[in-house]
Amino acid sequence: MATTEILLAGFGGQGILFAGKILAYCGLTDGKELSWLPSYGPEMRGGTCNCSVCISDKPIGSPLVLTPDILIAMNQPSFDKFVKEVRPGGKVFYDSTLIEADCDRTDIELFGIPSQQLADDNALRGGSNIILLGKLIKETELFSVETMKKGIEKVVPPSKAALIPNNFKAIEIGMSN
Amino acid sequence: MAVVFERPKSLIDIPTHYCPGCTHGIVHRILCEVIDEMGIEGDTIGVCPVGCSVMAYDYFNCDMIEAAHGRAPAVATGVKRTNPDKFVFTYQGDGDLAAIGTAETVHVAARGENIVVIFINNTIYGMTGGQMAPTTLPGQVTQTTPFGRDPELAGYPVRVSEMVSTLSGCALAQRVAVDSVPHIREAKKAIRKAFENQKAGKGLSLVEVLSTCPTNWGLTPIEAIKRLQDEMIPYYPLGVYKDVDEGVFPKHSDSEGGEK
Amino acid sequence: MERNLMKGNEALAEAAIRAGCKCFFGYPITPQTELAAYMAKRMHKAGGVFLQAESEIAAVNMVLGAASTGVRAMTSSSSPGVSLKSEGVSYIAGSDLPAVIINVQRGGPGLGGIQPSQADYWQATKALGHGDFQLIVYAPASVQEMVDFVVKAFDRADKYRMPAMILADGLLGQMMEPVSFPEINADAYDKSSWAADGHKFKREHHIINSLYLKPDELENSIVERYKRYDIIKETETDAELYLTEDCDILLCAFGATARVVKSAVNDARALGIKAGLFRPKTLWPFPVKEINEAAKTAKTLLSVEMSMGQMVDDIRLAINCSRPVEFYGRTGGVIPTPAEVLEQIKRIGGTL
Numbered sequence: 164m165a166t167t168e169i170l171l172a173g174f175g176g177q178g179i180l181f182a183g184k185i186l187a188y189c190g191l192t193d194g195k196e197l198s199w200l201p202s203y204g205p206e207m208r209g210g211t212c213n214c215s216v217c218i219s220d221k222p223i224g225s226p227l228v229l230t231p232d233i234l235i236a237m238n239q240p241s242f243d244k245f246v247k248e249v250r251p252g253g254k255v256f257y258d259s260t261l262i263e264a265d266c267d268r269t270d271i272e273l274f275g276i277p278s279q280q281l282a283d284d285n286a287l288r289g290g291s292n293i294i295l296l297g298k299l300i301k302e303t304e305l306f307s308v309e310t311m312k313k314g315i316e317k318v319v320p321p322s323k324a325a326l327i328p329n330n331f332k333a334i335e336i337g338m339s340n
Numbered sequence: 341m342a343v344v345f346e347r348p349k350s351l352i353d354i355p356t357h358y359c360p361g362c363t364h365g366i367v368h369r370i371l372c373e374v375i376d377e378m379g380i381e382g383d384t385i386g387v388c389p390v391g392c393s394v395m396a397y398d399y400f401n402c403d404m405i406e407a408a409h410g411r412a413p414a415v416a417t418g419v420k421r422t423n424p425d426k427f428v429f430t431y432q433g434d435g436d437l438a439a440i441g442t443a444e445t446v447h448v449a450a451r452g453e454n455i456v457v458i459f460i461n462n463t464i465y466g467m468t469g470g471q472m473a474p475t476t477l478p479g480q481v482t483q484t485t486p487f488g489r490d491p492e493l494a495g496y497p498v499r500v501s502e503m504v505s506t507l508s509g510c511a512l513a514q515r516v517a518v519d520s521v522p523h524i525r526e527a528k529k530a531i532r533k534a535f536e537n538q539k540a541g542k543g544l545s546l547v548e549v550l551s552t553c554p555t556n557w558g559l560t561p562i563e564a565i566k567r568l569q570d571e572m573i574p575y576y577p578l579g580v581y582k583d584v585d586e587g588v589f590p591k592h593s594d595s596e597g598g599e600k
Numbered sequence: 601m602e603r604n605l606m607k608g609n610e611a612l613a614e615a616a617i618r619a620g621c622k623c624f625f626g627y628p629i630t631p632q633t634e635l636a637a638y639m640a641k642r643m644h645k646a647g648g649v650f651l652q653a654e655s656e657i658a659a660v661n662m663v664l665g666a667a668s669t670g671v672r673a674m675t676s677s678s679s680p681g682v683s684l685k686s687e688g689v690s691y692i693a694g695s696d697l698p699a700v701i702i703n704v705q706r707g708g709p710g711l712g713g714i715q716p717s718q719a720d721y722w723q724a725t726k727a728l729g730h731g732d733f734q735l736i737v738y739a740p741a742s743v744q745e746m747v748d749f750v751v752k753a754f755d756r757a758d759k760y761r762m763p764a765m766i767l768a769d770g771l772l773g774q775m776m777e778p779v780s781f782p783e784i785n786a787d788a789y790d791k792s793s794w795a796a797d798g799h800k801f802k803r804e805h806h807i808i809n810s811l812y813l814k815p816d817e818l819e820n821s822i823v824e825r826y827k828r829y830d831i832i833k834e835t836e837t838d839a840e841l842y843l844t845e846d847c848d849i850l851l852c853a854f855g856a857t858a859r860v861v862k863s864a865v866n867d868a869r870a871l872g873i874k875a876g877l878f879r880p881k882t883l884w885p886f887p888v889k890e891i892n893e894a895a896k897t898a899k900t901l902l903s904v905e906m907s908m909g910q911m912v913d914d915i916r917l918a919i920n921c922s923r924p925v926e927f928y929g930r931t932g933g934v935i936p937t938p939a940e941v942l943e944q945i946k947r948i949g950g951t952l
Contacts, residue, residue, distance in 0.1 A: 184605075184776070191605050191778055199605070199776035203631055203714070224863030226775050226856075227935055317605075382800040385669070397807045403796035405668045406809040408691050411661035414653065418665025418673065419796075421649045422623050426669075426798050444661075447654035 166219035167305060168228040171292075172245055173237025175212040178292035181318065182235065183214035185296060188314035189306040190218040198226035211240060218305065233303065235295050236262060237278075246271075254302060256295050274302055276340045282333065290333040297337020308334065348372035350381040350401045357395060359466075361554040361561025364392060366518045367460060368399055370528040371431070374535055375402065384427040385419050387412040389441075391433035392466040410441025413448035416455050427538055429456040435465045438474040438498045445504065452509025452543035452588040456534040459500060462551040463572065470556030474498045477575055482556075497575070501548045505582035511543035513582040517550035519568045523578070543588030550576055601780040608743045609634035609773040612676070612702060612766065615747040617642060619754040620786040621700070622671045623649035625662035629681045630714045631770035632704035636676065656681040660688030660701070667697040668808040670795030672754055672786075676702030678770070679720050680711060682728070689763055690729025694810030696794075696825070698757035700750065701735070702766045704773035707933040715933025716770035718855055721910035724767045725884040732822045734829055736764040736836065737883040739854040743777035745881070751784055756836065758789040760828050767883060769906065771856040771935065829885075838881040839890035843869065847876030849949025850898035852891070852915055852925075853905065854880050857936065861904050864941035875945050883911075888918045895919055900949050904941055905929040 169186060173179045180201050190197030200215040215228035230250045236242040236257040242264065249255055251270040259275035266273065278294040281287075287294070293315075300306050306314075315330045347353060351372035358364045375381050384402040388394060390409035397404035407415040412430035420428040437445050437459050448457070464482055465471040471484040475497050479488040489497075505513035512534055516527035527549055534545035550572050552564035559567060606614070613635045616624070624643055626636040636652065643650035649666075653659035659675045666673040677685060682703045692699050705720050707713035724737045736756050738749040746768060753764035796806045812818035840858075843865060844850060853861040858879040868875035878894040880887050895901060901923055903912045909927040916925050928944040930936045 187605055187776055191603060197605075197778065200771065201774055203770070203774050223777070223859070224866070225860040225935075225938055226771070226777075227860075227937075229937055229939075382802070383798045385796055385798060387665070394811060397809060401805050403799055403806045404808070405665065405796050406695070406807070406811055407664070408661060408687055411657065411664075411688070414658040414661035415665035415668070417651070417658075418623070418625065418662035418667075419669055420665075421651060421662070422666040422671040422673075423669050423797060443654050444658055447658065 166217055166221065166223065167233065168231050168250075169216040169218070169233040169235070170213060170228045170231035170245055171216070171235040171237075172211065172213035172241035175210055177212070177237045178289060179212045179237065180214050182292040182296055183216050184318045185293075185311070185314040186216045186218070188317040189310045192310050192313045192317075193306065195219060196222055198223040200226040211238075213241065233299065233305075235299065237292065237295070238262065256298050256302075258291055258295065274298055276337070278337070281336050281340065285332065285336060287329055287333050287336075290329060293330050293333035294337040294340075297334040298340065299337070300334070301338040308338070348376045350375045352399050352401050354398065356399055358392065359555040361552065361564060362392070363462075363518045363551040364460065366524060367458065367527070367549050367551065368396065370524065371458060371531055372400065373528060374532045377532070378535060378539075380427050380535070383425070384429070385423070387416045387419070387428070387430045389430070389432040389436035390467070391436045393431055393433060393460065394467065396431055410436050410439070411444055412436065413441065413444040413453070413457065417448060417451070417453050420453055420455050424454070427456075427535065429458060431458045432460065433466070434459070434461045434463065434473040434475040438500050445500070446507065449504045449507040449510045449544045449546070452511070454538055454541050454543060455545075456531075456538055457544065457546040458531065459546060459548040460551050461500070461548055461576065462553040464553050464556045466553050466556055475500070475576075477571060499576060501546065501581045504546050509544050509588050510546065510582050511537050511584045511588050512545035512547070512580075514546070514580045515548040515550065515576060515578050517568060517573060517578055519550070519552075519565045541587060542584065548576075550578070601782070603778040603780055605776050606743060606779050607634055607774060607776050608746045608768060609704065610638045611743045611746045611779050612750055612768070613638035613642065615750040615781065616674050616700065616754070617646045617648065618781055618784050619751045620672045621648065621674050621754065623651070623666045623673050625651050625653050625659040625673070625675050627653050627656050627659050627677065627681060629678045631706060631716075631773050632676050632678045632702065634773070635702065635704070656684035657687060660685040660692070663699050664688055664692050664695070664697060667692065667699045668695070668795070669797040670791035672698070672758070674700040674702070676704065678704045678706045679708045679717065682720065682723065686723075686729040689735065690731055690733065691810050692763045693729070693733035693735070694731060695808050696761040697763070697808065698761055699763045700753045700757055700766070701763055703768065705767065705769040707931070713933040714770065716856060716935060717906050717931065717933055718769055718857060719907040719910065719931060720767065721883065721905070721907060724765055725886070725914070728765070733825065734762070734884055736760070736762065736832065736885075737767050738765070739767050739881060739883050740772060741855055741858045741879060743772065743775065743779045746772060747779055747781060749881070751782075754786065760832060762825075762828070767855070769856050833885040836882060837885050837887035837890060839887035839894070840877070840879040840881060841890065841894045842877040842879070844876035844878065844894040845897070846874055847898050848874040848900070849945060850876050850878055850895050850901045851941070851945070852878045852880075852901055852903045852911065854883060854911070857904055857906050860936055860938055861941055863938035864945060867938060867942050868945045873945060873949065875949065886914050886918055891915065891918045895923065898923060901925045902944060902948055903927050904936060904944070906935065907931050
């Protein structure tokens with residue numbers, strides 16, 4: 164496997180860094196090389212937020228993802244800004260509840276699901292990010308469901324362990340949409 | 341013949357660099373008497389300032405550390421936090437403690453560091469040749485206040501004991517003087533109390549010592565003592581500004597503790 | 601060995617504790633704050649001291665105090681805070697005390713920015729304070745090296761009785777990577793001949809001091825220190841040489857920038873351009889032998905930095921100006937991209 168470069172972007176508070184961490188732990192679980200790099204600074208107070216994750220069989224060079232193979236977009240500004248940068252052949256996963264996908268590129272694949280709506284419908288408040296991860300593993304060969312579940316177990320802090328089943332459910336919803 | 345008076349063992353027997361008539365020697369001596377009487381020289385680490393007493397490390401026989409200007413309380417904090425069973429003191433002048441090191445002074449007291457601060461207040465920068473200190477009195481002529489300290493131009497003096505006494509981590513704030521035998525005895529008692537406080541883990545103990553600087557004041561030693569009595573003591577009243585007998589932190593066995 | 605996923609800042613802290621660091625004094629500043637937060641959580645369990653100081657100045661002087669008693673001590677900050685520490689660093693060096701100082705660099709001058717930068721290279725290698733002195737400066741390029749170099753920094757600081765610095769940057773501090781903690785057997789150095797930890801009436805009193813009023817005594821102390829520096833220059837340099845055996849163009853980069861450059865070197869090789877990478881792991885001492893080895897076949901050198909080119913002169917001196925040394929950099933918190941660097945490689949060196 165060559166290096167897979169993933170960019171996750173949205174508003175602060177949508178769980179961008181959290182979802183990125185799950186992907187990073189998936190890489191760790193599968194014995195891959197990986198890096199996780201957050202944007203930092205005022206973003207944590209509600210501005211735009213993004214996170215670079217690289218997964219590879221070889222040591223990671225630059226951890227900063229500029230031309231992602233996979234883009235996960237959770238708000239309109241992030242989609243508009245980064246969809247142009249996706250590498251040809253790349254895949255874009257986005258929340259169609261919040262994003263109108265106005266994009267005429269034919270060299271990338273777009274996967275929009277109403278993840279915010281699905282989260283609300285299933286009483287999974289704040290689960291939109293995880294639903295998108297479910298969609299991601301359905302449409303790519305990146306990680307197995309088992310790996311993803313292990314990743315979630317590692318990232319959810321012990322004090323919130325009761326939420327792990329909800330996250331698993333969110334993965335399943337993402338995979339069936 | 342019985343020996344009735346001798347040099348403290350913790351005061352090294354060499355000539356000091358202090359000017360004739362300077363009261364640093366008195367303070368060094370009573371500090372060392374306390375160290376000897378408590379038998380703690382081997383467990384004491386002193387921190388020197390920058391100023392006239394910068395080379396006090398050559399005079400005290402305990403282990404000594406030379407700090408940067410104003411930073412002695414921070415250095416002492418590093419020593420005490422990693423060596424809580426040792427006695428730690430700083431010895432600082434007015435420029436060091438109350439000008440460049442004000443933040444360190446305030447916070448060492450706010451944290452209630454269990455150390456002793458000996459503060460020599462002689463209202464002038466001695467080492468650099470007689471400039472205005474934070475404690476220089478209004479009207480006092482120095483090299484940098486040639487027309488007398490004008491508060492409108494140069495601000496007011498800092499009353500350190502009063503200021504530090506307002507901080508919750510301060511266990512003892514006492515101002516003493518070394519102008520007379522009774523005052524010197526009082527000063528020694530205060531220093532002893534400060535070290536006993538440290539032994540009992542009570543918190544920060546500061547002893548402010550009103551001192552003279554005949555050289556930079558341009559006075560004879562006797563005139564200098566008189567100035568201390570006539571001008572300094574009225575502005576900087578002697579006395580105990582804070583004395584927290586039970587210590588500044590609640591004892592762990594005592595659930596009712598807290599700030600008094 | 602178990603792989604953990606950790607932020608660079610946290611890995612620095614954990615490695616320090618495992619290396620026997622007994623106290624940490626710090627002050628919050630982005631982008632290194634996770635280090636202090638980690639210490640606050642973890643240090644007391646390790647039987648050590650964590651204290652948030654009232655300023656960077658106080659923090660470094662607390663380090664001086666603790667180090668004076670023979671304890672392994674550390675402080676960390678980011679660029680503006682490191683400037684404040686420079687006074688204490690000079691005193692630590694002048695008092696021949698071991699200590700570790702971390703700089704997770706951000707953009708400057710002044711308040712600058714909070715994004716990654718390497719613009720404190722000069723400060724770290726030439727003038728982190730007044731007077732004749734040096735620090736050993738390590739430049740990690742991965743979270744794993746954050747760990748490895750902290751362990752080394754504590755060891756060398758003790759060995760040579762001098763301050764050692766980890767010169768990282770915001771990118772390395774904030775990123776997570778797999779990291780393993782090696783079994784650390786912190787070599788015990790006997791500090792009983794100098795530490796001021798109370799003489800117990802068993803020895804002469806010890807004085808920790810940097811003041812010498814007699815010029816010849818001060819000179820002697822400095823000359824002695826520089827003899828140690830000579831040994832360090834001889835024995836402590838370290839660098840990575842990547843695809844340098846046949847290179848026409850040798851790229852020079854340290855820290856996070858070296859990762860970007862490595863990607864560009866690989867891309868250049870794929871285009872048939874013989875590019876190589878020289879990555880100093882020690883910035884002081886600068887790896888002179890190593891760069892000359894790396895540059896054997898190079899016609900041109902290209903330094904890539906997150907600054908306006910602070911390493912360029914060291915490279916020129918190291919190779920005696922025998923080849924042109926070009927520069928490409930981004931500054932102010934901007935991270936150069938592999939594509940930008942590749943353009944420079946094409947422009948300068950091995951155009952086909």
